[in-house]
Amino acid sequence: MNYSRVYALFLLSVFLTSCGQNQTNVPQDNVKSEIKDIGPNIMVRNIKKGRNGTILIAGPNNSSFGDVFRYDGKSFTNLTSKLGQHIFWDVLEDRRGNSWFASTDSGVYYDNGKSIQHFTTTQGLANNRVTSVYEDKAGIIWFGTEGGISRYDGKSFRNFTSPNAPLFYKEGHWNNEINTIIEDKTGKLWVGTRGDAFVYDGKKFTTLTHKGEPFLGVWSIIEDRKGTIWLSGYNGFKVSQTGGLYRYDGSTFTKVSERGAYAIIEDKKGNIWTTGPVNPANWTVQALSRYDAKSLYSNKPIVTEIMSGKAFYGISEANDGSIWVGDATGVYRYDGKTITDFYNKEGQKKYIIDTKQSVVIWKGSRLLGGWEGATFRGDDAGTGDVELVKGELLIDNRHLVGGTAEVDMNTIEQKFDTPGPHNKLPAFFDVKKFPVSTFAITKVETGNDGNTKVPNDGSIRVNEGNIKVTGNLTIEGITKAVTFPAQIYFKDGMDGTVEMNGTLVIDRTDWGIGYSSEELFFKSGDGTISDEVKLFMKIVAKK
Numbered sequence: 371m372n373y374s375r376v377y378a379l380f381l382l383s384v385f386l387t388s389c390g391q392n393q394t395n396v397p398q399d400n401v402k403s404e405i406k407d408i409g410p411n412i413m414v415r416n417i418k419k420g421r422n423g424t425i426l427i428a429g430p431n432n433s434s435f436g437d438v439f440r441y442d443g444k445s446f447t448n449l450t451s452k453l454g455q456h457i458f459w460d461v462l463e464d465r466r467g468n469s470w471f472a473s474t475d476s477g478v479y480y481d482n483g484k485s486i487q488h489f490t491t492t493q494g495l496a497n498n499r500v501t502s503v504y505e506d507k508a509g510i511i512w513f514g515t516e517g518g519i520s521r522y523d524g525k526s527f528r529n530f531t532s533p534n535a536p537l538f539y540k541e542g543h544w545n546n547e548i549n550t551i552i553e554d555k556t557g558k559l560w561v562g563t564r565g566d567a568f569v570y571d572g573k574k575f576t577t578l579t580h581k582g583e584p585f586l587g588v589w590s591i592i593e594d595r596k597g598t599i600w601l602s603g604y605n606g607f608k609v610s611q612t613g614g615l616y617r618y619d620g621s622t623f624t625k626v627s628e629r630g631a632y633a634i635i636e637d638k639k640g641n642i643w644t645t646g647p648v649n650p651a652n653w654t655v656q657a658l659s660r661y662d663a664k665s666l667y668s669n670k671p672i673v674t675e676i677m678s679g680k681a682f683y684g685i686s687e688a689n690d691g692s693i694w695v696g697d698a699t700g701v702y703r704y705d706g707k708t709i710t711d712f713y714n715k716e717g718q719k720k721y722i723i724d725t726k727q728s729v730v731i732w733k734g735s736r737l738l739g740g741w742e743g744a745t746f747r748g749d750d751a752g753t754g755d756v757e758l759v760k761g762e763l764l765i766d767n768r769h770l771v772g773g774t775a776e777v778d779m780n781t782i783e784q785k786f787d788t789p790g791p792h793n794k795l796p797a798f799f800d801v802k803k804f805p806v807s808t809f810a811i812t813k814v815e816t817g818n819d820g821n822t823k824v825p826n827d828g829s830i831r832v833n834e835g836n837i838k839v840t841g842n843l844t845i846e847g848i849t850k851a852v853t854f855p856a857q858i859y860f861k862d863g864m865d866g867t868v869e870m871n872g873t874l875v876i877d878r879t880d881w882g883i884g885y886s887s888e889e890l891f892f893k894s895g896d897g898t899i900s901d902e903v904k905l906f907m908k909i910v911a912k913k
Contacts, residue, residue: 403708403709403710403711404708404709404710404711405710405711405713405714406710406711406712406713408445408446408712408713409439409441409446409700409701409712409713410427410439410446410696410700410701410712410713411699411700411713411715411768411860412698412699412700412860413429413436413683413696413698414427414428414429414683414684414696414697414700414701415428415429415436415459415460415683415684415696416428416429416459416460416461416633416683416684416696417684417685417686417694417695417696417701418460418461418462418463418686419463419686419687419688419689420440420463421463421467422442423443423688423689423690424440424441424442424443425440425441425686425688425694426438426439426440426449426461426463427439427440427441427446427461427684427694427696427701428458428459428460428461428471428472428684429458429459429683429684429696436456436457436458436459437449437450437451437458438450438458438461438471446712449461449469449471449481450471450479453471453479453486454476456473456475456476457473457474457475457476458471458472458473459472459473459474459500459501459502460472460500460501460502460503461503462503462504462505462511464505464509464511465505465509466482466509467483468480468481468482468483469481469482470503470511472500472501472502472503472513473498473500474499474500474501474516475498475499476488476490476498477489477490477491477493477495477498477500478490478495478500478503478513489522489527493527494520494526494527494529495513495515495520495527495529496513496515496517496518496519496520496527496529496530496531497515497516497517497518497520498515499515499516499517500513500514500515500516501514501515501516501548501549502514502548502549502550502551504550504551504552504553506553506559507553507557509524510522510523511524512551512559514548514549514550514551514561515546515548516546516547516548517529517531517543517546518530518531518532518533518546518548519531519533519548519551519561530570530575531546532545532546533545533568533570533575534566534568534575534576534577536565536566537566537577537579537583537584538565538566538583538584538586539565539566539586544563544564544565544566545563545564545565545566545568546563546565547563547564547565548561548562548563549562549563549564549587549588549589549590550562550588550589550590550591552591552592552593554593554597554599555593555597557571557572558570558571558572560578560591560593560599560601561575561591562585562588562589562590562591562601562603563588564586564587565584565586565587566578566584566585566586567584567585567586567588567591567601567603578601580605580616580623581605583605584605585601585603585604585605585616586603586604586605587603587604587613588601588602588603589602589603589631589632589633589646590602590631590632590633590634590644591634592634592635592636594636594640594642595636595640597620598617598618598619599617599618600615600616600617600618600626600634600636600642601615601616601618601634602614602615602616602630602631602632602634602644602646603616603630604650605623613628613630613650613651614626614627614628614629614630614650615627615629615630615631615634615644615661617666626661626666626671627661627671627673628649628650629644629646629647629648629649629650629657629659629673630644630646630647630649630650631644631645631646632644632645632646632656632682632683633645633646633683633684633685634685635685635686635687637687637691637693638687638691639663640663640666641660641661641662641663642660642661642663642666643658643659643660643661643685643687643693644658644659644661644685645657645658645659645682645683645684645685645695645696645697646682648675648678654680655678655680656678656679656680656681656682656697657675657676657677657678657679657682658675658676658677658678658682658685658693658695658704659673659674659675659676660673660674660676661673662674676693676704676709677695677697677702677704677709679697679698680697680698681697681698682695682696682697683696683697683698684696688703690705691705691706692704692705692706693705699713699715700712700713700715701713715767716767718764718765718766718771718772719764719765719766719913720762720763720764720765720913721762721763721764721765721868721911721912721913722760722761722762722911722912722913723758723760723761723762723763723775723909723910723911724910724911724912725757725758725759725760725761727910728758728907728908728909728910728911729755729907729908730755730756730757730758730777730905730906730907730908731753731754731755731756731905731906731907732753732754732756732782732903732904732905732906733753733903733904733905733906734753734899734900734902734903734904735899735900736898736899736900738898754782755781755782756777756778756779756781756782757777757778757781758775758776758777758778758909759776759777759778759806760775760776761773761774761775761776761909761911762774762911763868763870763909763911764811765868768860769814769816770811770814770837770839770858770868770870771811771814772811772812772814773810773811773911774808774809774810774811775808775809775909776806776807776808777806777807777808777809778805778806779804779805779806779807780805803846804845804846804847807843807844807845807846808843808844809841809842809843809844810841810842811839811840811841812840812841812842812851813839813840813841814837814838814839814840815837815838815840816836816837836855836856836857837855837856837857837858838853838854838855838856839853839854839855839856839872840852840853843874843876843881845881845883846881846882846883848880848881848882850880850881852874852876854872854873854874854875855872855873856870856871856872856873857870857871857872858870858871867910867911867912867913868910868911868912869908869909869910869911870907870908870909870911871907871908871909872906872907872909873904873905873906873907874904874905874907875902875903875904875905876902876903876905877901877902877903878901878902878903879901
């Protein structure tokens with residue numbers, strides 16, 4: 371049976387029926403916005419509390435990997451930059467102050483401040499794709515993986531796979547794809563999966579059902595101060611039992627709202643906060659929503675929509691009562707009056723080229739190679755460095771839109787690909803008269819037919835990183851337009867470092883550099899130097 375088609379039909383039926391239902395009244399807070407212009411600028415998956423009032427943020431980076439950041443009230447620090455490029459999804463700071471970093475491509479990393487341990491399936495982890503990490507009251511660490519639950523007692527792992535036969539998705543292993551784990555006041559574990567949700571009492575797993583149907587696709591579960599369980603998911607396949615937010619009082623499930631939730635928290639005042647779709651059948655419209663504590667148990671609880679957009683994920687309350695929320699474009703803080711955006715998404719930003727980390731390599735060769743019998747001796751191909759004096763890149767909403775660079779022509783050096791004696795290529799440039807060459811960007815095209823629109827989910831996809839750069843290159847007083855392919859990406863997912871790699875191929879004669887050129891081949895013979903010169907560049911720029 372094709373369950374992806376069944377699921378699509380399920381969502382369609384939910385959408386059609388929900389159009390005829392009364393929608394929850396959503397009054398808007400009278401809030402203002404401000405921009406700090408720092409912090410993560412891409413996908414924020416999870417937000418947790420750290421020590422001493424700090425905030426831990428997992429997920430932000432480009433499409434290929436992610437990191438974990440700590441905010442101490444003044445600045446953001448990348449906690450996983452030394453662990454390599456991995457897709458870090460969740461984070462935990464345990465009661466002893468140790469840090470756990472869960473990744474979806476490389477298992478779990480444990481940092482006790484002195485050393486780092488790496489846990490994978492080799493050490494006993496159920497699966498190397500880990501999407502959640504949780505510490506219970508006894509200090510046991512639980513991991514939600516794509517291959518079941520892993521329990522770690524500080525010495526060894528114990529894994530739980532396929533705890534119950536699936537009630538809805540009869541094929542596949544969706545019950546093993548764990549989204550969230552929490553422990554209630556009685557010591558029971560509540561587990562949300564891509565398939566059925568269930569409860570573990572230490573001896574057996576019990577599938578969560580409502581009106582005879584399991585809860586499916588549960589991403590978040592919490593227990594409030596009264597002992598009530600809150601969860602969001604799809605309950606069965608019946609029209610009257612669709613997706614939304616539910617509460618459980620110990621004996622009965624009650625549907626609170628049609629709004630779904632990727633994450634749920636209870637604040638100090640007893641309000642319930644959620645992130646996720648306004649309508650579970652249409653995930654393109656999402657919001658940060660607050661359910662008023664005084665009306666939680668009424669037929670129509672008061673819901674205030676604080677923010678709306680295309681994708682909302684992690685959420686947490688700071689010690690000062692402010693709410694932190696992550697979406698596809700960064701992290702925000704709401705203090706009851708003001709929404710602080712920690713990354714300015716509009717307007718151009720100037721990044722200064724780091725001349726020490728940036729490199730420009732040129733490569734040239736003779737037109738004809740040398741032979742000794744049937745052995746090719748090479749073409750005296752030579753490369754050399756040339757140093758950047760200064761420069762800048764202009765970035766607008768994570769797209770390169772302009773920039774300039776100056777090159778010190780006095781720094782050109784020649785190296786060879788192969789060892790042995792070589793004839794050094796003669797000097798091409800009049801460095802005394804023209805000591806500096808310049809390049810100014812005039813146009814940038816993306817790899818999707820010039821469409822520079824930011825992806826709807828805020829991510830930096832691979833195809834968005836492929837660009838064509840056009841600009842004016844000035845050498846020895848002559849300016850010519852050139853175009854070259856390049857890749858650009860934000861190296862650490864914050865408004866701090868941008869890296870561009872490109873290769874420019876030029877015909878040196880266009881700039882009047884004609885010594886032993888190909889046009890003089892019949893006169894100079896095998897001493898002819900190829901007119902083509904390649905410039906390989908790695909440009910690192912910082913805000």
